[in-house]
Amino acid sequence: MKRIAIVGGGIAGLTAAYELARLRERSPVQVVLFESSARLGGIVETVREGGFVIECGPDGWVTEKPWARELAEGLGLEGEIVPSNDSQRKTYVLTGDRLVPIPDGMRMMVPKILQNIDSSELFSDQAKLGFHRELERAEELKAAAPDEDESVATFVRRHFGEEVIEKIGSPLLSGVLGGDAEKLSVRAVMAPFVAMEREHGSLIRALQIREKSSQNAIFTSLISGTGALVDRMEAYVPPDWIRLNSSVRSIARDDKGWRVETAHNPEWGLERFDAVLLAAPIDVARTLLQLTDERAAELMAMDASSAVVVGFGFPDASKFSIPPGFGFLVPRGSGSHLLACTFVDQKFPHRVPPGGRLLRAFFGGEAAERMMRCGNDEIAAIARGELARILGPLPEPQVSVVRRWPRSLPLYAVGHLERMAELDGRVRQLPGLWLLGNGYRGVGLPDLIRDARAAARAVMGVSASARQTN
Numbered sequence: 001m002k003r004i005a006i007v008g009g010g011i012a013g014l015t016a017a018y019e020l021a022r023l024r025e026r027s028p029v030q031v032v033l034f035e036s037s038a039r040l041g042g043i044v045e046t047v048r049e050g051g052f053v054i055e056c057g058p059d060g061w062v063t064e065k066p067w068a069r070e071l072a073e074g075l076g077l078e079g080e081i082v083p084s085n086d087s088q089r090k091t092y093v094l095t096g097d098r099l100v101p102i103p104d105g106m107r108m109m110v111p112k113i114l115q116n117i118d119s120s121e122l123f124s125d126q127a128k129l130g131f132h133r134e135l136e137r138a139e140e141l142k143a144a145a146p147d148e149d150e151s152v153a154t155f156v157r158r159h160f161g162e163e164v165i166e167k168i169g170s171p172l173l174s175g176v177l178g179g180d181a182e183k184l185s186v187r188a189v190m191a192p193f194v195a196m197e198r199e200h201g202s203l204i205r206a207l208q209i210r211e212k213s214s215q216n217a218i219f220t221s222l223i224s225g226t227g228a229l230v231d232r233m234e235a236y237v238p239p240d241w242i243r244l245n246s247s248v249r250s251i252a253r254d255d256k257g258w259r260v261e262t263a264h265n266p267e268w269g270l271e272r273f274d275a276v277l278l279a280a281p282i283d284v285a286r287t288l289l290q291l292t293d294e295r296a297a298e299l300m301a302m303d304a305s306s307a308v309v310v311g312f313g314f315p316d317a318s319k320f321s322i323p324p325g326f327g328f329l330v331p332r333g334s335g336s337h338l339l340a341c342t343f344v345d346q347k348f349p350h351r352v353p354p355g356g357r358l359l360r361a362f363f364g365g366e367a368a369e370r371m372m373r374c375g376n377d378e379i380a381a382i383a384r385g386e387l388a389r390i391l392g393p394l395p396e397p398q399v400s401v402v403r404r405w406p407r408s409l410p411l412y413a414v415g416h417l418e419r420m421a422e423l424d425g426r427v428r429q430l431p432g433l434w435l436l437g438n439g440y441r442g443v444g445l446p447d448l449i450r451d452a453r454a455a456a457r458a459v460m461g462v463s464a465s466a467r468q469t470n
C-alpha cells in the first residue's frame with residue numbers, strides 16, 4: 001500500500017489529506033499528516049463567541065477563483081456559502097486624518113470610469129490628468145511593454161505616475177498582499193494587467209472594452225467562517241492519519257523513497273514513505289529541503305510579511321458610527337501603525353449578533369514585527385488606540401481576539417515566476433516530492449486548495465496532468 005507523508009496541517013496540507021481520504025475508496029493508501037502545532041488549519045481559524053464570528057486569518061476568498069467554493073460544496077457547506085455585501089462595497093484610504101474613498105469601479109489601481117476619478121478627492125489634478133492621458137498613450141505604452149518581469153511600482157508608474165502608487169498602489173498591495181510595490185513581481189501578482197498592457201497598451205482601455213464585468217460579489221465566504229472548511233475536512237480525514245504536536249526534523253530521499261524523521265516521537269522516530277507533500281510554511285519547507293537539494297532551498301528563500309490581527313466585537317453598533325464600506329487601508333508614512341481595518345458587520349453582516357459591530361484591525365511590516373513580542377492586552381490596547389484616532393472614540397469591546405502570524409505571507413519578488421519554474425524543474429528530479437502552500441503559485445485560499453487537490457490526485461495517479469505546473 002502506498003504511504004504518503006504530508007508535512008504541515010494548514011489549509012494546503014489538510015486539503016491534500018482530505019483529497020487522499022476521498023480517493024482511498026478507489027485505491028487504498030496510508031497517510032500521515034504531521035502538524036507541529038496543537039491544531040489544524042494554520043492561519044485559517046474562526047473564533048465564535050457571543051454571536052460574533054471572528055476570523056483570525058482570511059475572512060473569505062475572491063469569488064472569481066472557483067476552487068474554494070467547490071471544496072465547500074463538496075464538504076456539504078453549500079447552504080453556508082455567502083457573498084460579501086457588495087451594495088456596501090467601498091474601500092477607504094487614510095489620507096491625513098481622514099478616510100477618503102477609492103473611486104468606484106477601480107480594479108486595483110486601474111479605473112474603468114474616468115468620471116469617478118474626476119470627482120474623487122483622493123487625487124490631485126495632475127494625477128487625474130495622468131489617468132486621462134493613459135488612454136491617449138496606448139500605442140506608446142504598448143511599444144514600451146518590457147519583455148522581462150518588473151516591480152508593480154515601475155509598471156504602475158509607467159501608466160499612471162508616482163502619486164497613484166503612493167495613494168492607492170502601495171496601500172492596496174501592502175493591505176492586499178503584505179508587500180512593497182517596489183519589490184513585488186508584477187507578473188506574479190498582477191498577471192492579467194500585464195496581458196492587458198501587451199494587448200492594448202492602455203489598461204483603462206483594456207478594462208473598458210472587456211465584456212461586462214461580472215455581477216458576482218467580489219468576495220465569498222461561509223456563514224460560520226472559513227474555519228468551517230477546516231472543521232469539515234478534519235471530520236472527514238481518518239483520525240489516525242493526523243499527528244498533532246509533531247514537528248518534522250528532517251526528510252531524506254533514497255532509492256526506495258523518502259524517510260521522515262520527527263522530533264518528539266521516539267516511538268515513531270523514523271518512518272518511510274513513497275511520497276512527501278511538503279505543505280509547511282516556506283521557511284520550514286526550505287530548511288527541510290536544504291540537505292536534499294541546496295539550489296532548490298536557495299530558490300525558496302524569500303521575504304515574507306508578518307501580520308498581527310485584532311478582532312473587536314461591540315454589542316451595540318449605534319454607540320459609534322463608521323462610514324459605509326468594507327474597510328480602509330493605511331498608506332505607509334501616514335503616522336499610523338495600522339495596515340488596514342475591515343468593517344466586518346458591513347462586509348459580511350451575518351457575522352455579528354443583531355445590532356452588533358465587528359472590526360478587524362491589521363498590523364503589518366515592522367509594526368507587526370515589534371508587536372509579536374507584546375502580550376495580547378497590550379496589542380489590543382494599541383489597536384484600540386489606533387482605531388479610535390481614525391474612527392473616533394470606541395466603546396469597550398465585548399469580545400477581543402488577538403493573533404500573531406509571523407512571516408505568514410511570502411512576497412513574490414521580481415523574477416518569482418522564473419525562480420518557480422526552475423524550482424519546479426528541480427522538484428521533478430525528486431520523484432514523490434510535492435511543494436504545497438502559499439510560497440509558490442498563489443497566496444489565497446482558492447489557489448492553495450486547487451494545488452493541494454491536484455497534487456493529491458497526481459500522487460495517487462488519478463490524473464497525471466495535475467502534476468504541479470503553473
Ligand SMILES: CC1=C(CCC(=O)O)c2cc3nc(cc4[nH]c(cc5[nH]c(cc1n2)c(C)c5CCC(=O)O)c(CCC(=O)O)c4C)C(CCC(=O)O)=C3C
Binds near residue numbers: 306340364409443
Ligand atoms: C490585512 C490584509 C491581508 C493580509 C496581509 C498580510 O498578511 O500581511 C490581506 C490579504 C489578501 N487580500 C487579498 C485580496 C484582496 N483584498 C482586498 C481588499 C482588502 N484587503 C484588506 C486587508 C488584507 N488583505 C482590506 C482591509 C481590504 C479592503 C476592505 C475589505 O474588503 O476588507 C481585495 C479587494 C480590492 C478591491 O476592492 O478592489 C482583494 C482582491 C489576497 C489575495 C487573495 C487571492 O489571490 O486569492 C490576500 C492574500
